[in-house]
Amino acid sequence: MRMMVRNSGGVTTVIAMAQHKSISYEVAKKKSIKPNFITYMVAKLNGKEIVYEVTMSQFVSANPFIKFSFKGGKPGDTVTIKWEDLQGKSKVSTGKIR
Amino acid sequence: MQRRKFLSLSAGAVAAAAILPSTLSAENYQKTMPKLWKAKTTSAAMQDLFGTTTTTQGHVTVKAPDIAENGAVIPISIATDLNASTVAIFTDVDPDACVAVFNVPKNGIPKYDLRIKMAKTGEIKVVAEVDGKLYIGSKTVKVTIGGCGG
Amino acid sequence: MLSKVITGSVLTLLSCSLLSAAPYNAQAKKDRAAMIKYMEAKFKNPKTAAKFFPYTPKNELEHNFIWGFPFQEFGLGDAGYVKSVRAQFDNFMMLPPFYNAVDNGEALYHKKFANGNSFATCFPNPAITNLYPKFDDKTNRVVTLSEAVNNCLIKNSESPWKMTGMKMAYLESYLASKTTAAGKKFDIKIQSAAAAKAYRRGKIEFYSQRGYLDLSCATCHVLGAGKRTKADYHSPLLGMIAGFPVYRLKWGHVGTLEKRLVGCNKNQGEVPHKPNSKWMGDLEYFMAYMSNGIKVNAPSVRK
Numbered sequence: 223m224r225m226m227v228r229n230s231g232g233v234t235t236v237i238a239m240a241q242h243k244s245i246s247y248e249v250a251k252k253k254s255i256k257p258n259f260i261t262y263m264v265a266k267l268n269g270k271e272i273v274y275e276v277t278m279s280q281f282v283s284a285n286p287f288i289k290f291s292f293k294g295g296k297p298g299d300t301v302t303i304k305w306e307d308l309q310g311k312s313k314v315s316t317g318k319i320r
Numbered sequence: 321m322q323r324r325k326f327l328s329l330s331a332g333a334v335a336a337a338a339i340l341p342s343t344l345s346a347e348n349y350q351k352t353m354p355k356l357w358k359a360k361t362t363s364a365a366m367q368d369l370f371g372t373t374t375t376t377q378g379h380v381t382v383k384a385p386d387i388a389e390n391g392a393v394i395p396i397s398i399a400t401d402l403n404a405s406t407v408a409i410f411t412d413v414d415p416d417a418c419v420a421v422f423n424v425p426k427n428g429i430p431k432y433d434l435r436i437k438m439a440k441t442g443e444i445k446v447v448a449e450v451d452g453k454l455y456i457g458s459k460t461v462k463v464t465i466g467g468c469g470g
Numbered sequence: 471m472l473s474k475v476i477t478g479s480v481l482t483l484l485s486c487s488l489l490s491a492a493p494y495n496a497q498a499k500k501d502r503a504a505m506i507k508y509m510e511a512k513f514k515n516p517k518t519a520a521k522f523f524p525y526t527p528k529n530e531l532e533h534n535f536i537w538g539f540p541f542q543e544f545g546l547g548d549a550g551y552v553k554s555v556r557a558q559f560d561n562f563m564m565l566p567p568f569y570n571a572v573d574n575g576e577a578l579y580h581k582k583f584a585n586g587n588s589f590a591t592c593f594p595n596p597a598i599t600n601l602y603p604k605f606d607d608k609t610n611r612v613v614t615l616s617e618a619v620n621n622c623l624i625k626n627s628e629s630p631w632k633m634t635g636m637k638m639a640y641l642e643s644y645l646a647s648k649t650t651a652a653g654k655k656f657d658i659k660i661q662s663a664a665a666a667k668a669y670r671r672g673k674i675e676f677y678s679q680r681g682y683l684d685l686s687c688a689t690c691h692v693l694g695a696g697k698r699t700k701a702d703y704h705s706p707l708l709g710m711i712a713g714f715p716v717y718r719l720k721w722g723h724v725g726t727l728e729k730r731l732v733g734c735n736k737n738q739g740e741v742p743h744k745p746n747s748k749w750m751g752d753l754e755y756f757m758a759y760m761s762n763g764i765k766v767n768a769p770s771v772r773k
Contacts, residue, residue, distance in 0.1 A: 233429070237433075260440070261349040264346065266444075271426075272346060273428055275422065276422045276423075277349035277420065281411070281416070281419045281436055281438075282436055283392060283437055284392070287395075287434070287435045289433030289434075290429070290431070290433075291429045291430055306348065
């Protein structure tokens with residue numbers, strides 16, 4: 223996952239792009255393969271406080287691009303983003319606030 | 321999941337729902353509300369998610385291109401200036417109406433960028449839930465057949 | 471033998487003096503200057519635009535266009551002059567969808583061939599996208615970047631790559647990203663009579679009507695620059711080559727200039743020319759020369 227973390231004026235802004243092909247139910251049916259897409263993403267500050275949370279459908283573009291911000295965070299803190307997909311796979315990426 | 325139903329019951333119930341702290345949310349609506357993602361219209365999806373379809377116009381901005389470069393990757397920016405606890409994106413032009421649902425945590429700012437798919441020209445509707453009340457904003461995006469293939 | 475040498479050098483001196491009055495790139499320079507003048511005038515402001523766009527409705531001219539943009543932004547294609555396209559372009563470039571391609575290209579650049587060499591041996595400085603195509607007097611043909619990559623492979627006893635394939639696109643993405651980072655502008659050279667002829671052939675190809683739709687490249691990309699085909703605004707010839715390899719949203723991945731040109735051929739309704747053909751080399755030579763002075767801005771994103 224590509225992540226860019228910026229912090230200014232007490233607000234942390236995160237831009238990220240997860241790598242995940244999106245196979246919709248329709249395409250899965252046509253090609254006789256399993257449908258799969260990211261269904262859930264959650265971001266935490268220093269592994270503890272949830273600062274962002276989204277449930278996604280198959281209508282979010284492939285390789286989901288997200289941008290969000292939250293009050294808090296200071297240089298040295300970490301932001302972790304975890305995604306889960308329809309088939310149950312998950313991945314965690316970490317970015318540091320400089 | 322059950323608290324959604326509380327909202328449509330009574331004013332007393334609204335107070336009860338407001339007590340639930342949102343830092344404990346960690347709710348994956350694909351798992352807790354599977355029916356929501358099969359709702360075919362925005363109204364049906366809103367009924368599922370919020371328990372009501374009554375909305376107030378305003379306080380929600382939806383920025384999206386007038387004409388999408390590609391219907392599979394439409395960049396949108398949504399925001400509300402209110403203290404929303406949930407923000408949801410709907411559209412009636414996709415096979416199912418609910419596109420994404422954001423839970424706004426305690427220190428989260430209800431301002432998000434996302435890229436979504438739209439099967440054809442239509443409206444993106446964004447609904448923000450604030451203390452049991454729903455606010456709505458929308459934007460029409462044209463999805464066209466291009467001229468040059470290759 | 472000596473007389474042959476003397477005759478040879480006399481002939482060379484003669485031909486030099488005959489042609490030194492007009493450098494080989496003289497006509498090309500004139501063509502480019504005229505093209506820049508036309509394009510800058512065309513996209514200058516909505517008031518003078520009416521004569522260039524006789525059929526475009528006034529409110530479209532007023533609302534959809536970015537007028538009088540800086541010269542270098544011709545390298546952005548239709549994102550240079552269409553407001554809606556530029557906004558989406560800027561959004562995509564926040565976290566470019568082609569970052570994978572550049573990483574893959576870098577790996578390919580350093581990967582060792584069987585004989586221990588690598589692309590780094592052929593191209594020690596990867597910031598070279600702005601110098602291609604070149605004209606090779608020895609083989610008397612235009613050498614595009616893709617051809618130069620394949621020449622390197624062949625020289626090192628490796629199989630050449632498909633010019634429209636992914637490996638070529640990845641490697642060229644890496645080279646282009648290095649060239650862009652170095653701020654290099656296109657600097658195509660025409661330094662021989664044969665090179666001038668190749669440029670001229672490319673120009674004729676660009677302006678020739680063909681295919682069952684009777685379209686020339688110029689129909690859409692010179693006369694039609696700023697106009698639409700359905701909802702697609704055409705990119706102008708000026709700067710068009712600056713964004714390659716390009717991540718096309720339609721493809722969902724990066725592709726080379728050859729891949730796109732083959733696609734254009736098909737859209738024009740003709741059997742596509744081969745990517746390593748003289749036809750394609752000459753055309754790219756012409757197109758690149760016309761973008762001299764424009765910074766390489768690649769990989770990039772287009773519809």
